[in-house]
Every structure is written in structure tokens, then in C-alpha cells.
Amino acid sequence: MDPILHISRLSGGYLPGKPILRDLEITVGQGEMVGLIGLNGAGKSTTIKHILGLLKPQEGSVRIRNRTLEEDPLGYRSSYSFVPESPELYDDLTIEEHLELTAMAYDIPKEAFKERAGRLMREFQMEPKRKSFPGQLSKGMKQKVMIMNAFLVEPALYVIDEPFLGLDPLAMRSLLDIMADFKSRGASFLICSHILATIERYCDRFVVLHQGRILAQGTLEELRQQTGLSDATLDELFYELVRRNPA
Missing domain, CATH: 3.40.50.300 (P-loop containing nucleotide triphosphate hydrolases)
Structure with missing residues (x-):
């Protein structure tokens, strides 16, 4: 192989x-x-x-x-998915919108997106921050967003x-x-x-x-x-x- x-x-x-x-x-x-x-x-x-x-x-x-x-x-x-050393996010998009953008870019079906995004939010304890913008997040939280986007794609x-x-x-x-x-x-x-x-x-x-x-x-x-x-x-x-x- x-x-x-x-x-x-x-x-x-x-x-x-x-x-x-x-x-x-x-x-x-x-x-x-x-x-x-x-x-x-x-x-x-x-x-x-x-x-x-x-x-x-x-x-x-x-x-x-x-x-x-x-x-x-x-x-x-x-x-492939890539998680960089330093998180790079869009200032005007919430965490949830970052995930939605990734799902659209990779043509992930709606139901699959909901299941994957919900699971990742829970795993990384980011559900309370789903409507937050990058400026409201710590560096560690921003890194979590990068990681969630990468694993959303599978x-x-x-x-x-x-x-x-x-x-x-x-x-x-x-x-x-x-x-x-x-x-x-x-x-x-x-x-x-x-x-x-x-x-x-x-x-x-x-x-x-x-x-x-x-x-x-x-x-x-x-x-x-x-x-x-x-x-x-x-x-x-x-x-x-x-x-x-x-x-």
C-alpha cells in the first residue's frame, strides 16, 4: 500500500x-x-x-x-489538515462561524457538521464560547479553535x-x-x-x-x-x- x-x-x-x-x-x-x-x-x-x-x-x-x-x-x-504553531483567525467571525466556514470549504454535509462540531466543542470545553470572537479569547482558546477546525475535516x-x-x-x-x-x-x-x-x-x-x-x-x-x-x-x-x- x-x-x-x-x-x-x-x-x-x-x-x-x-x-x-x-x-x-x-x-x-x-x-x-x-x-x-x-x-x-x-x-x-x-x-x-x-x-x-x-x-x-x-x-x-x-x-x-x-x-x-x-x-x-x-x-x-x-x-490534509494543518494546525500551525501560532493560531490565525478571522477577527470578525465567531468560533461557530469559523467551523461553519471550514465545513463549507470542505463540503461537509450539514448533519455531519453538526455532529462533529458539537463533539469537538464539548471535548475542548468551548461550548460557552461558541458565539465569541477571537479578540475575546486567550491564546490557548484560539489554538483550540485551530485544532477543532482541523479535526472537523477528518x-x-x-x-x-x-x-x-x-x-x-x-x-x-x-x-x-x-x-x-x-x-x-x-x-x-x-x-x-x-x-x-x-x-x-x-x-x-x-x-x-x-x-x-x-x-x-x-x-x-x-x-x-x-x-x-x-x-x-x-x-x-x-x-x-x-x-x-x-x-
Whole structure:
């Protein structure tokens, strides 16, 4: 079976002839959760921008469900949801209207929208705020709105960048529970996070990105074998991999 996300020999960046990313090979299978980890400036955000189609590969390709953005723009974009690190909302739309706009954009049937939106509102304890505008919300609440919009769509792939920033402990638990539930139903996830202890418990595999290249990737046990640290945590493995490959 083809992977849901397949990044093949990807090199790219912001300036022609000056790639930040070099020869990346990353796959995310159906029902798989993969953690993309690295220092600040390692190339994680640049990788995400290539997946979203905001940057065009200088070499290689990015495929979601075996299609590129150029081959099928509508099919490609409808196959993923993205949760950014910093929430971006429309000032003149309420929380409820943000969800309604997303439902219209993705052609979600009315009854399905009501069921999904109601469930997400309850899960993230946002029902009392459904008529509120972004200016009336805390940063954590705004992040909840971004998360609810992403999970409303129920696509094949979720790309999530630092999802836990600004969330209270209860909201973090709700997000992790929802990710685990959707994963059990076949959804795929690529997650960037600096909270390694958390994603260690939830991700199936990890990709360690450093200076635009992949240092290592695999399951926790495979990373332990690659480093020779048989009982190391993900945090310890990451530290050791970066220590062995200084700038």
C-alpha cells in the first residue's frame, strides 16, 4: 500500500540554488503517527511549507495519497489538515462561524457538521464560547479553535506544528485522546514538537532533522540501535545524535 505522505529526495528552500533541505526521504503510512524533531533552524518549518505547497521543491517531490499538488491541486489540498504553531483567525467571525466556514470549504454535509462540531466543542470545553470572537479569547482558546477546525475535516493526513503550545493540561489530554482515536480509525499524523517525552509515548516512528538533513529515523528501538543506547529515552537519543553531529 502506498504511504499517505511520501517525501522523496526533497531538496528545497526559499532561494533558488540555495536549498535549506537536502535529499529528504520521509514517509507516513496509513494509521501512522510520525514525529518530526530537530533544533530550531533544523528545517522543520521549511519541510512543512513544502508539504502545504507554500514552497515548491527544487528537487524531488511531495505526494499525499500518491498525488502531487501540481497533478491534482484540489485533491491534494483536501487530503490534509494543518494546525500551525501560532493560531490565525478571522477577527470578525465567531468560533461557530469559523467551523461553519471550514465545513463549507470542505463540503461537509450539514448533519455531519453538526455532529462533529458539537463533539469537538464539548471535548475542548468551548461550548460557552461558541458565539465569541477571537479578540475575546486567550491564546490557548484560539489554538483550540485551530485544532477543532482541523479535526472537523477528518482528512487522511494531519500536519501539526507544536500543537501543545498555549494549551492547558486538560486541553492537551483532549488533543492527545482525539489524535489516538483518529489514528485508530486510520488517520495519519506528522507532528513537530519539542516536547519529546509526550510524543515518545504516542508516535510510532521519529525523524531527526538537523541542518536540513535527516540524521536518523525509525522507531524508538531502531534509534536506540543506531546510537547504541539501549535504554535511552527519545530526549536522550536526540541529544546524543545532535552531539555527534555538531555544526
